[in-house]
Amino acid sequence: MNRIALLFSGQGSQYVGMGAAWYDSFLEADRIFEEAADILGYDLKTLCMKGPISQLSKTFYTQPAILTISIIAFRLYMHEVGIVPEFSAGHSLGEYSSLVSSGVLSFGDALRLVQERGRIMEEASKADLGCMVAVRGADLHLLEELCEHFTVNSQPVTIACYNSTYQYVISGHHASVAAVARQLEQQGGQITHLQVSGPFHSPLMQQAADLLALELQKYTFSEPLWPIISNVTALPYTDVNSIRQGLYLQMIRPVRWVQTMKYMEKHGVKQGIELGPRTVLKNLAKETKAAFEVLSLDRNLDRIALQHRFSLRDWVKTVLAQAISTPNTNWNEDEYQRGVILPVRRLEELLKSIELGSSSSAYEQRHEALECIRLILQTKQVTAREKEEVLDLLRRDQDGAISDFN
Missing domain, CATH: 3.30.70.250 (Malonyl-CoA ACP transacylase, ACP-binding)
Structure with missing residues (x-):
């Protein structure tokens, strides 16, 4: 059984050409770059793809660039793998990417926020403190x-x-x-x-933190779709007010990444997935000897390994096997036709589509498969407790392993 954590890159991971490996094969990347250009007022795609590195490494440009590349990586992950994580976390700037992925902030709002955050941090750095x-x-x-x-x-x-x-x-x-x-x-x-423009995550950034606190009040924060671990406390945020407070304190407090990884270990994470440029977080996990492996979407071999390890085809086969093997106690023919026969056929169609190389989102296909099995279990009159146990197991056991269904 795999429990996945999504990890988002921070400032310092940037390089000229980042995102190029995904751009040609993932059509949504261009739309995200276009949205970023409309908001920022400059061609972010060209900056990421062609540089110059001198501009890309300036905090004002780096932060929107890494956020954008990280969100492209997240959308690609949901398209190719599509498993909802147990937790997500981002290293410093990466926390904003984590918030977008879990629905706390819209991409547009986060982009405006980090652009202003970058400006504030560069202004603070001019004092050369x-x-x-x-x-x-x-x-x-x-x-x-x-x-x-x-x-x-x-x-x-x-x-x-x-x-x-x-x-x-x-x-x-x-x-x-x-x-x-x-x-x-x-x-x-x-x-x-370090070639950075100021003493970040220290008390010398207090004035910048106060300016960011005012900026944070301008935006709407929603409840997260899954727990997000705070840099400041290395614990999941409890509500949207604690998220605002965490982003403010992050400017003057340390990033507790080791403690974040330990929290994930303690709570059963078995697989980390780094979303963003380079493999910095993967390497840090190795140094810490984390109890779970981290694979990076920016490394082609890791991307292939993820698609193989969390095979959508194998998992849908598991769902279909469960749908067929579950005993039936409902002898109403009309209900059985609508609630069992038709959704089983849909699962068979999904499986065939995947085997033929479907271009649909893996997340949407996993969601549809779960809806089909939910209807089947309900129609077959499985008890509420048994139904939730099966659904919970299927949600967690998305690596294609049959294990518990043998």
Whole structure:
């Protein structure tokens, strides 16, 4: 039984040519790029496909670009695989992509939000208050102690990202960050100065966070279709107000990615799927030795593996087998014709269509198959409890494994 989590890329994953592998084979990509261009006022598709990287790496452009590519990836995932996840989460900026995927924000609203977020962050960076440094191979307790020791007055330094059990990012005032970095290097830590425009996820972004809080109030937030795990708490959001608060606090608090992965492990996730450019989150999961594998849609071999592992054809065969094998206690011929014979035929048609290479969305086909089996179970007069048990099992057992039906 597989429990899936969708993981969305953050800033720093961008590269020239991102999205090109999907563009030619997925017609909806062009429509999404067109919507983005109408909202942003510039040709985002050309920027993503052809660069230049100097422009693509500017926060003002990076954030809308990664959001757009991530939503194309999500729509492609729903088209090719189509399984509703147990959870979703995004790394920093990726949290906005997660919110769009689960229906909390419309794509258009999220695009406007991240464009303004990028502008606010770039404006804050003009003051040159600080910087960010990636740290590898350092003891976490030592890192926390050094950040506390070198934080003085208006010169804070703090852990900005708990990326993996081997990699952290510190952020803050130039002098304080440099002092911590020197100490870590003496202890054998590996230091990389990040090419970012400011001390993100640190108290120095307070003014920017306050401006973002005002912007967040302009948009409508809906209840999520599935749980979204917060960067700030590493726990699922409880309501739309907590989402607004989380996006505000995310500007000045650390991204707790390790803790997010641990939460997913604890709650039974068996498969992570990275949606967005590159394989950053897949690599972080490996470093953390997560109990579940992460596959990236931006890697062709992973994309093929996903389609094979979560075979729609095999799963519909499972649904059809369950429909036929469930005992019947309803002897009304008219009801049996409408509620069993016709939906079984529809399942057979679905299966044949898939085998012939149907272009329909996998999500829509899975949904229709579940509606067919629901009607069949109801017509055959299966008890309410048994019906829900079967439906729940079918929803979760979407990798084509027959297992529980043998």
